[in-house]
Amino acid sequence: MRGLLKYIGYRLVSSVVMIFLMVTFVFFLLRILPGDPVLALTGGKAPPEVVKQLKEQLGLNLPIYKQYLKFLSDILHGNLGTSIVTGESIKSELLERFPATLELSIVSIILAAGWGIVLGIEGARREGSVFDFVTKLIALSFYAIPIFFVGIMMQYIFGVKLGWFPISGRIDPLNEPDHVITGLYLVDTLLTKNFAGFVDALKHIFLPAFSLSLVLFSVIYRITRSNMILQLKKEYVKAARARGLKERRVIYYHAFKNAFIPIFTLIGLQFAGLLGGAILTENVFSWPGLGSYLIERIGYRDFPAIQGAILFYAVIVVFISIAIDIICALMNPKIKYE
Known part of the structure; x- marks a missing residue:
């Protein structure tokens, strides 16, 4: 300690x-x-x-x-200055925009981690199979495609052509929560029992979150697969199988447990990056978060706002990276920090 x-x-x-x-x-x-x-x-x-x-x-x-x-x-003195454009406190503007980015980041990382970890584990289990080849190809494809292009295609297919989801904004103005409690619309609409607003907010966040998760999924998938392959070849896994343990327990309890720390570290750092503002995604979907705020203020050459936003982002990344180190140390006491 x-x-x-x-x-x-x-x-x-x-x-x-x-x-x-x-x-x-x-x-x-x-x-x-x-x-x-x-x-x-x-x-x-x-x-x-x-x-x-x-x-x-x-x-x-x-x-x-x-x-x-x-x-x-x-x-x-804790003062980020005043915006040249609006004349408002930059700290207030950033705190007002931050919940939108936080909500988008949470949903995106949950989707990406869910798909990336499950498919990564299954790819490692079936190394060299057709399933492994197809999932690797999908992950590589989404990693290579620019995120803004993914977002535009999602808008065109699911928003314009099929009309299933809205293509911009966080929520319909008529469905906004009556009281802002957390600033997270998915949470506030449930807390205020505004179920129509919850469904509307869910529809609005799906396309930007899904687009982001596709790119993040590829990174999480690759590190999960590579770490699981290493773990599955170790002696303790062979010994567990020799004792007659169920394959699911061997994979998900023994092997994945030992492979989890680098995966968790990567997920945490990806999450920190999202909190800094998924600039291209927020811009494509007109999502009122930190990313779109930074793009807007760069266009106006709003020096104080740009400086404040970058400082805000840096503090978030530092805080999360240190928190990840602490959590990893608690999960695995064998980790030594000198």
């Missing part, structure tokens, strides 16, 4: 340094790249005196080092 605590402390310190370097890089990069947020905001048609006044109000007329020091000071 002492080694784990020491490792967590090291990770926290190194993560703070990493986040500092990353936000510093983003801060200066945004100001080096061509484009002016004030001109983007005004459409380039405002008189020079208006542009000058706006720059003064936004602090963009200050020397870059003073802007940077103010930026660091705001972060240390």
